[in-house]
Amino acid sequence: xxxxxxxxxxxxxxxxxxxxxxxxxxxxxxxxxxxxxxxxxxxxxxxxxxxxxxxxxxxxxxxxxxxxxxxxxxxxxxxxxxxxxxxxxxxxxxxxxxxxxxxxxxxxxxxxxxxxxxxxxxxxxxxxxxxxxxxxxxxxxxxxxxxxxxxxxxxxxxxxxxxxxxxxxxxxxxxxxxxxxxxxxxxxxxxxxxxxxxxxxxxxxxxxxxxxxxxxxxxxxxxxxxxxxxxxxxxxxxxxxxxxxxxxxxxxxxxxxxxxxxxxxxxxxxxxxxxxxxxxxxxxxxxxxxxxxxxxxxxxxxxxxxxxxxxxxxxxxxxxxxxxxxxxxxxxxxxxxxxxxxxxxxxxxxxxxxxxxxxxxxxxxxxxxxxxxxxxxxxxxxxxxxxxxxxxxxxxxxxxxxxxxxxxxxxxxxxxxxxxxxxxxxxxxxxx
Amino acid sequence: xxxxxxxxxxxxxxxxxxxxxxxxxxxxxxxxxxxxxxxxxxxxxxxxxxxxxxxxxxxxxxxxxxxxxxxxxxxxxxxxxxxxxxxxxxxxxxxxxxxxxxxxxxxxxxxxxxxxxxxxxxxxxxxxxxxxxxxxxxxxxxxxxxxxxxxxxxxxxxxxxxxxxxxxxxxxxxxxxxxxxxxxxxxxxxxxxxxxxxxxxxxxxxxxxxxxxxxxxxxxxxxxxxxxxxxxxxxxxxxxxxxxxxxxxxxxxxxxxxxxxxxxxxxxxxxxxxxxxxxxxxxxxxxxxxxxxxxxxxxxxxxxxxxxxxxxxxxxxxxxxxxxxxxxxxx
Numbered sequence: 001x002x003x004x005x006x007x008x009x010x011x012x013x014x015x016x017x018x019x020x021x022x023x024x025x026x027x028x029x030x031x032x033x034x035x036x037x038x039x040x041x042x043x044x045x046x047x048x049x050x051x052x053x054x055x056x057x058x059x060x061x062x063x064x065x066x067x068x069x070x071x072x073x074x075x076x077x078x079x080x081x082x083x084x085x086x087x088x089x090x091x092x093x094x095x096x097x098x099x100x101x102x103x104x105x106x107x108x109x110x111x112x113x114x115x116x117x118x119x120x121x122x123x124x125x126x127x128x129x130x131x132x133x134x135x136x137x138x139x140x141x142x143x144x145x146x147x148x149x150x151x152x153x154x155x156x157x158x159x160x161x162x163x164x165x166x167x168x169x170x171x172x173x174x175x176x177x178x179x180x181x182x183x184x185x186x187x188x189x190x191x192x193x194x195x196x197x198x199x200x201x202x203x204x205x206x207x208x209x210x211x212x213x214x215x216x217x218x219x220x221x222x223x224x225x226x227x228x229x230x231x232x233x234x235x236x237x238x239x240x241x242x243x244x245x246x247x248x249x250x251x252x253x254x255x256x257x258x259x260x261x262x263x264x265x266x267x268x269x270x271x272x273x274x275x276x277x278x279x280x281x282x283x284x285x286x287x288x289x290x291x292x293x294x295x296x297x298x299x300x301x302x303x304x305x306x307x308x309x310x311x312x313x314x315x316x317x318x319x320x321x322x323x324x325x326x327x328x329x330x331x332x333x334x335x336x337x338x339x340x341x342x343x344x345x346x347x348x349x350x351x352x353x354x355x356x357x358x359x360x361x362x363x364x365x366x367x368x369x370x371x372x373x374x375x376x377x378x379x380x381x382x383x384x385x386x387x388x389x390x391x392x393x394x395x396x397x398x399x400x401x402x403x404x405x406x407x408x409x410x411x412x413x414x415x416x417x418x419x420x421x422x423x424x425x426x427x428x429x430x431x432x
Numbered sequence: 433x434x435x436x437x438x439x440x441x442x443x444x445x446x447x448x449x450x451x452x453x454x455x456x457x458x459x460x461x462x463x464x465x466x467x468x469x470x471x472x473x474x475x476x477x478x479x480x481x482x483x484x485x486x487x488x489x490x491x492x493x494x495x496x497x498x499x500x501x502x503x504x505x506x507x508x509x510x511x512x513x514x515x516x517x518x519x520x521x522x523x524x525x526x527x528x529x530x531x532x533x534x535x536x537x538x539x540x541x542x543x544x545x546x547x548x549x550x551x552x553x554x555x556x557x558x559x560x561x562x563x564x565x566x567x568x569x570x571x572x573x574x575x576x577x578x579x580x581x582x583x584x585x586x587x588x589x590x591x592x593x594x595x596x597x598x599x600x601x602x603x604x605x606x607x608x609x610x611x612x613x614x615x616x617x618x619x620x621x622x623x624x625x626x627x628x629x630x631x632x633x634x635x636x637x638x639x640x641x642x643x644x645x646x647x648x649x650x651x652x653x654x655x656x657x658x659x660x661x662x663x664x665x666x667x668x669x670x671x672x673x674x675x676x677x678x679x680x681x682x683x684x685x686x687x688x689x690x691x692x693x694x695x696x697x698x699x700x701x702x703x704x705x706x707x708x709x710x711x712x713x714x715x716x717x718x719x720x721x722x723x724x725x726x727x728x729x730x731x732x733x734x735x736x737x738x739x740x741x742x743x744x745x746x747x748x749x750x751x752x753x754x755x756x757x758x759x760x761x762x763x
Binding site: 060149152188189190191192210214215218219220221321323324325326327329330331343345348351352353354355358379382383385386387 | 462463464465466468487488497498653654656657658660661662663664666667668676678679680681682689691692694697699712713714746747748749750751755
């Protein structure tokens with residue numbers, strides 16, 4: 001017999017305890033027959049279904065995954081399924097960007113009374129998956145079209161006029177004791193200045209790349225006392241998110257916003273945020289983005305123009321270079337967990353080895369933990385020693401949040417976070 | 433008299449090695465601004481000009497970032513171990529920089545000290561290293577400060593000197609090198625020369641004295657304040673060799689795997705009790721410098737650094753051996 005003739009799809013179903021599990025149970029007690037290909041994993045609520053579980057199921061050999069819970073309005077915990085819906089909307093977009101075969105990921109609402117719907121759904125999914133065959137494309141290398149690399153426009157060192165003003169301001173802050181420490185840019189990289197006489201070490205020029213708000217999370221910096229932080233208007237958005245997430249009290253930080261002339265990073269080519277909006281003090285004159293000499297290639301559009309299998313091959317080829325140095329995580333102002341999910345080893349959640357599976361799992365977790373939180377500072381891409389364009393994953397979720405929920409991270413301090421809130425009218429077209 | 437080879441002949445030679453089933457690796461342009469040492473798929477991939485210093489190092493061809501040590505099968509209550517069946521291919525590393533090649537004799541010590549690491553040794557024995565002497569250096573290079581230079585022969589089996597016009601002088605330094613080039617070169621009286629390397633940027637003895645005598649110096653805390661705590665410095669370093677051993681579960685094929693680890697990670701030293709003897713970033717930064725300039729030299733008689741500058745060059749914020757050492761030496 002040939003391979004296909006003997007192929008029995010393995011389907012993992014994550015179901016909620018209160019509706020779909022009872023629906024499946026009802027199908028059994030009413031003697032409704034359905035294919036035995038589905039392995040049911042019962043969880044308290046769809047709101048509890050960790051997105052990593054979907055990925056994990058594929059990793060250990062599932063050919064399709066079904067996630068199912070209570071109909072909107074029926075949640076045993078009032079709103080767990082609304083939260084889940086929001087997360088799925090975004091997560092599905094990320095999986096699409098990474099080239100997962102969305103025909104193998106199913107979402108349904110099945111109530112405790114819908115034994116027949118469970119029977120239908122499982123039968124249909126099994127048949128459909130049988131036709132698709134085994135999921136051999138997962139993390140598979142292969143041919144793909146080129147995605148244009150991000151274009152940096154780094155020129156010779158050019159100091160900006162506000163440098164003197166910046167030094168004066170910081171000298172005064174430190175001398176008067178208004179702050180204990182200034183986190184700013186120095187000639188060789190970021191500097192932490194604690195004495196007024198050292199304020200001359202500060203620079204403001206076209207090499208001020210890092211997002212210094214990432215330092216606000218560090219224990220060693222917090223221990224020094226009230227900080228002033230020098231921010232570019234793009235980096236300033238991080239503060240909005242961090243405050244929203246109760247990671248900092250805005251009044252405990254003195255924010256020095258710099259009118260920006262651009263630092264030649266890929267993001268600068270289209271940046272509109274050249275004027276600080278939330279800073280305690282704004283220095284320098286913003287200069288709008290220079291029209292690029294040649295139109296900047298749309299990397300994301302080029303990626304999405306490929307077929308899913310090609311997209312996966314693209315990422316497999318990118319991640320193959322990943323050494324898991326975690327520079328992407330360390331430079332990110334939003335990655336402030338005391339213990340990262342990838343460091344949990346009892347049990348291991350994400351394969352810590354820089355293998356194909358380990359690298360995909362890590363980047364999926366990183367990107368999705370930043371969904372609706374990433375402000376697009378692009379530090380992850382800049383820091384990556386393997387030149388992986390990680391920002392593309394964040395761009396995918398940024399676009400998804402904007403498209404589906406009209407949300408942009410770091411813009412409106414009053415707006416609710418995308419994940420952690422929900423709306424009854426959230427729209428999707430993939431849950432049956 | 434010297435031996436020379438044209439770039440075309442060199443490429444044809446590489447193609448011949450590939451066709452003969454040998455693994456060949458060298459600098460490859462991955463993106464317009466990214467060149468990495470990679471396994472060559474074809475000899476055309478090989479980049480011999482217009483690159484400075486790849487952000488990775490050739491150590492990954494001897495000490496891979498993830499290496500299966502053995503597999504296991506779980507059967508009921510018993511576990512059966514399955515030997516790794518990896519077969520070592522003969523491997524040629526071409527156009528490595530001298531600061532990469534020099535790292536190999538340094539690594540040999542640590543992989544053959546109290547325990548002979550068969551995985552490393554097997555690969556090492558199957559590997560021939562052809563270096564390309566440096567015609568240029570950048571602001572992060574400091575080989576001359578650790579006793580090496582743009583044409584150091586240490587660790588190389590053969591060395592190439594760019595003579596311009598697509599010609600290279602070949603200096604075979606070991607039998608392995610001679611075996612590759614014998615009969616493939618032409619006689620010439622042109623001799624390869626390289627410009628002087630970077631100026632000496634610090635005195636390594638001063639660094640050794642400082643790190644051994646100033647363990648509690650406030651310098652460490654001040655210097656490490658901006659360190660982000662990633663592992664880029666260690667992973668792009670040709671000599672850093674710390675590893676972790678993890679059990680990759682069923683999703684990764686039931687294997688015990690050796691992966692790179694970095695002393696800059698908080699989890700590197702954390703004990704099962706939760707106690708961490710290096711609880712802050714400055715202690716981890718200090719450890720890296722201490723290991724390179726004092727601990728390793730004490731044990732093996734040489735500095736654990738070849739001055740390639742990769743740590744500083746690749747650090748997201750420009751820290752690294754160079755920035756620490758120059759600050760110690762020049763205050």
